[in-house]
Structures are given as C-alpha cells and as structure tokens.
Amino acid sequence: MAMTASSNLDNSRTGEAFTTVKKCLVLFGVIGVVVLGTVAATAFAGQQTTPFMWIRAVIFPALAPLFLRMTARAEAGSYEAFGRLRTISTVMPIAVIGVDLIPGICPPWYAALQGLSALAVLPVAFLTRSGALKAAFPKR
Numbered sequence: 001m002a003m004t005a006s007s008n009l010d011n012s013r014t015g016e017a018f019t020t021v022k023k024c025l026v027l028f029g030v031i032g033v034v035v036l037g038t039v040a041a042t043a044f045a046g047q048q049t050t051p052f053m054w055i056r057a058v059i060f061p062a063l064a065p066l067f068l069r070m071t072a073r074a075e076a077g078s079y080e081a082f083g084r085l086r087t088i089s090t091v092m093p094i095a096v097i098g099v100d101l102i103p104g105i106c107p108p109w110y111a112a113l114q115g116l117s118a119l120a121v122l123p124v125a126f127l128t129r130s131g132a133l134k135a136a137f138p139k140r
Contacts (some may be wrong), residue, residue: 013132018075021085024123025071029064031117036061038113053110060117067121074137082128082137089124 036057043049067088073081096118100111127133 011132011136014136017127017130017132018071021071021124021127022068024120024127025064025067028067028117028120029061031113031120032057032060032064035110035113035117039110050106053106056114060114079137082133085124086128089121089128093118093122093125 039049039053039057067085070081070085070088074085097115100106100114106114
C-alpha cells in the first residue's frame with residue numbers, strides 16, 4: 001500500500017518549492033532540446049558527431065516529461081515519487097558532469113551544454129532536502 005505525504009503538502013511553502021522544482025525540470029528539458037538541435041546542426045554542417053553525443057542528446061529531453069510526471073505524483077503526495085525525484089536529482093548532475101570530464105568522450109562544447117542541463121537539475125536536489133519538502137515528506 002502506497003503511503004501519502006503529511007498535511008504539510010498543502011502548505012504554501014511546499015507549493016512554491018514544487019513550482020520551482022517544475023521550472024528547473026522544464027529548463028532541463030529546454031536545454032536538452034538545445035543540445036539535440038546543436039548536435040543535429042553540427043552533423044548537418046559536416047562536423048563529427050558520435051553515437052554517444054546523439055544518444056545522450058535524445059535521452060535528456062525525453063527524460064524531462066518523465067521527471068515532471070514524477071514531480072506531479074510527488075506533489076500529489078507519493079512518497080515513492082518524491083524519493084525517486086530526490087535520488088535522481090542528486091545522482092544525475094554528478095554522473096553527467098563526471099562522464100563529461102572523461103578525456104576524449106565528447107567535445108568541450110558538448111560537455112558544457114550537457115553540464116548546463118545537469119546544473120538545471122541540481123536545485124531540485126537542494127529543494128527536495130529543504131525544510132518545506134522535508135516537512136511534507138517526513139521519514140516513515
């Protein structure tokens with residue numbers, strides 16, 4: 001049986017935190033679309049692109065709607081969705097930036113754009129650990 005969050009979920013601070021989370025995730029998606037467009041334009045211009053670049057450029061914008069759905073479920077009180085959102089927002093920026101720092105895996109411009117998209121998720125990690133959201137989702 002799924003548990004739902006406390007009555008603090010109706011708090012205005014909680015609502016503001018979730019609004020900011022959604023804005024960050026929309027920004028993540030928008031940057032992902034920019035990265036995909038840039039990779040496509042680079043390939044169209046005859047410059048070298050790699051399967052790694054294409055795969056990540058396609059995956060990131062596809063993740064944004066999934067993250068937003070997870071956020072909506074958390075906002076509705078789902079502990080599971082909140083826990084997933086909290087974990088993903090913590091691990092993803094570290095993993096993306098860590099992989100991009102591997103020498104030769106991608107050009108610097110690509111690493112910079114992907115880093116920006118990962119940094120758009122970073123505030124979500126902090127917000128999901130903030131007082132308002134911690135109060136809405138107390139430890140079980």
